[in-house]
Amino acid sequence: MIFALLLSGIIQGSFLIFLLYKKGSNRIPNRILSFFILLVIFHLFLISLDVEDLFIAYPHFSRLSWLLPVLYGPLILLLTQSIVEIDFTFRRAHLLYAIPFLVYLVLLTPYFLSGTASKVAYLSDPVMVSQADFGWMNHITNYLHIGFTSAALWFFYRNVGERSQYFSDDARVNIRWLQEFLWLLLGLMVFALFTFYAKKYQVPHFSGIYPSHFILVVVLVYWIAYKLLQEKMAFAPMQHNTFRTSEIAAEPVSVKYSKSGLNSEGSTMIAAKLKDLMSREKPYLNPSLTIAELSDMMDIPKHQLSQAINAELGSNFYELINQYRLNEFKQQAIDPANSHLSILGIALECGFNSKATFNQVFKKSEGTTPSAYVKLHRS
Structure with a gap:
């Protein structure tokens, strides 16, 4: 045996x-x-x-x-x-x-x-x-x-x-x-x-x-x-060697990026450009979006984009993108044209790639469940 x-x-x-x-x-x-x-x-x-x-x-x-x-x-x-x-x-x-x-x-x-x-x-x-x-x-x-x-x-x-x-x-x-x-x-x-x-x-x-x-x-x-x-073994190393993980320590933004060469005005401009891109092209709908892909779309070095997200938007890349996905979900979920779709179906269309991630992000942001939110706002 x-x-x-x-x-x-x-x-x-x-x-x-x-x-x-x-x-x-x-x-x-x-x-x-x-x-x-x-x-x-x-x-x-x-x-x-x-x-x-x-x-x-x-x-x-x-x-x-x-x-x-x-x-x-x-x-x-x-x-x-x-x-x-x-x-x-x-x-x-x-x-x-x-x-x-x-x-x-x-x-x-x-x-x-x-x-x-x-x-x-x-x-x-x-x-x-x-x-x-x-x-x-x-x-x-x-x-x-x-x-x-x-x-x-x-x-x-x-x-x-x-x-x-x-x-x-x-x-x-x-x-x-x-x-x-x-x-x-x-x-x-x-x-x-x-x-x-x-x-x-x-x-x-x-x-x-x-x-x-x-x-x-x-x-x-x-x-x-x-x-x-089951395709759950996500390796996904970055492809562009711009800056290393050790450079992103849990420290104040002013210290973290003190040697980046990007001043406050440049950081503000990048943040504004990012907001415009998010509004026009909605790249966050891509479930596997990475900062490298987003920086290529904006033609901006990814370390500068990361600095702008941290300094100007007070967030990190993961939180920012999922917040956009969440806002998109809230708009689509209360749209009568989508009443035939399930909550999970709408969430997947908005860029979330799993029910667990969607529920976690939603509960943390809204303090309630997606079903309770949809029921309240649709009524």
Whole structure:
């Protein structure tokens, strides 16, 4: 049963990699996630060999399960940074993430280079194999997983709010699938640490969980597939490297843009031009409108447009665009010509791309529900 479930995870993971590579956009996050899933399915393959006691038949695969999982943490942190950080690029500092892997590789190289007979002799002693499998290296690996995933969560919560300066749809601002993914991973890794200790110290009633807990990894693979097929995995990095996320800190507007080169008069003119464009062309009706697209329409650098929105309109890009969508909804909802349309249908026509986002924005702005508002004003 365990072998069959692990095999299903390998098949599903292979399908996922195909889907991610088929996507033409968001190449960096897609490639990182693809490599992460590739490691997962190869790890499941190694666990399948272990479950079926096949390492003696294929001894050169042994101890790869000690080395390759060390890359999980760095890939999780890189994936989070590549999705959350605006204009993400690989930097030399990212090479530091590979230090644990390189240390493990150096320590394990003598075993990998040893001959078949030596490996078979070692694998034929189950007591020695068990002591080694639950030794200090795999012990540390568990804490590396938890440490890197915790760092990814810290980075996520520290930076995700800044995306409201760039995007107008909730999926790309809050990236809830990534938040859920990181918490699921952290929970899985904490549980893996528990099963590790339970097996190592033969804790009654719990020592038999290992390696069955890898079924949860299969569940995670299917969860990723579900999110991907439901098109809820919004990566959407910016395409123009004008200014970085770190430049948009939560500080006074006068300080934030003190070196932008745009004075108060210029900021006021941009705000006026923006209002005119919103009135004439209604770009906010585009559910996936970004500040880069809006700045292209206005032929204004996006950092100057962001400054004008912050300084002159007292808002950020996400709040501004959704306020325009909300005002459009209030006009269309009370129009008798639209009485045959549902509330959600009108909201979608006004640029909202989900019921949850629409209800959240409406309740925050109006202090009531959309249905109550429409009923009152139509009557």
